[in-house]
Amino acid sequence: MPLISIILPVYNAGERLQLCIDSILKQSFKDFELIIILDCPNDDSDKICIDRAMTDNRIVILVNDENIHTGLSRNKGLKVAKGKYITFIDHDDTLAEDALLTLYNQAEHTNADVVFAPMHSSDENDTLNKKPMPTTTDRHRAALTSLISDMGLSHFNLVIGTLYKRSSIEDIAFVDTRYIAPEDKLFNLDVLLKCKNVQWIDDSVYIHAEHNNNEGKSTAFLGYEKRIPGIELFYNKMTQSPLFAEYKEQVYDAIRRRAGALMFFTLFTRPDIHRFILTRKALKQSEVIMSAFKEKEHTPRNSILSDIAYHVWRMILNM
Secondary structure, eight states: OOSEEEEEEESSOTTHHHHHHHHHHTOSOOOEEEEEEEOOOSSSHHHHHHHHHTTOTTEEEEEOSSOOHHHHHHHHHHHHOOSSEEEEOOTTOEEOTTHHHHHHHHHHHHTOSEEEOOOEEEOTTOOEEEOOOOOOSOHHHHHHHHHHHTOSSOGGGOOBTOEEEGGGSTTOOOOOTTTOOOHHHHHHHHHHHHOOOEEEOOSOOEEEEOOTTOGGGSHHHHSHHHHHHHHHHHHHHHHTSTTHHHHHHHHHHHHHHHHHHHHHIIIIISOOHHHHHHHHHHHHTOHHHHHHHHOSOOOOOSOHHHHHHHHHHHHHHTO
16 A cells, blocks of 8 residues: 555646656655546646556546546545545646655654645746745644635645645545635645644745646636635634634634635736626625624734725725
8 A cells, every 4th residue: 555645636737747747756755656637638638647657557547527627636536545645736736856755754753634845836937936834833723823814825725735644634525616716725724623733844845836827826716706605615614613713803804805805806916897896796795704894803914005905895895
């Protein structure tokens, strides 16, 4: 039985797919299985994966009958995974040569339920953006607080480059990303609400490719249609947790800022007055989001712009 199962959904991966698979097969840690889920690609990505599987028996190929997107594809991988540990990689990203070894050693040394790693991004000019991990002794609290507060691209919002003990996540699954986003944050919220032994490493082991074709930059991923159900599910998960009372203020603050981000996206990032009107209408129809703006527990965030934004979005929604 392999010690680590690597789950890799593939859909129209393009030229970076070979780099991704190469970085996995060249790992210094050899005891793994690579589970590739072919999500009906039409750019010959499937042929590349099948050819590689013929030369390395550590590769397992699963084929979807229809395009079910990342979340459900990952769930299919989880169902067949045999490793003591699970990790995920996106089809256009790469691993450092000692990535698995470093994550595995930390997990074994600390008996961790989950081991996070820094979020390192590489743009099309090969410029690396390295975000260091926090310095703290209470790692579980730091991870959960960061994830709930949604502080930028938190390391703890992501499943890629993260190692999970399979026995600790057997009852956790990804949402259907055809209808709900962000799937990584919601998955890790379940993990952190359940698991207490949270660890991380400081080494750079996972390189996330930043380019214009990233799914995470698409309107479909960032738009209100998937994000509002994601916000509501986030809220429901938190209210069902014994920790809600402790984190209530941060939960409402995160909901308000995510709602504001949706409006900002249609006004400034990708200006579209029609989508702004639709976004505002959808936000106003969400009881969860409107209740967050009615809460009077808004805490100044040591930023004049942030506080102004809060009052502006609240005014717009109440118009």
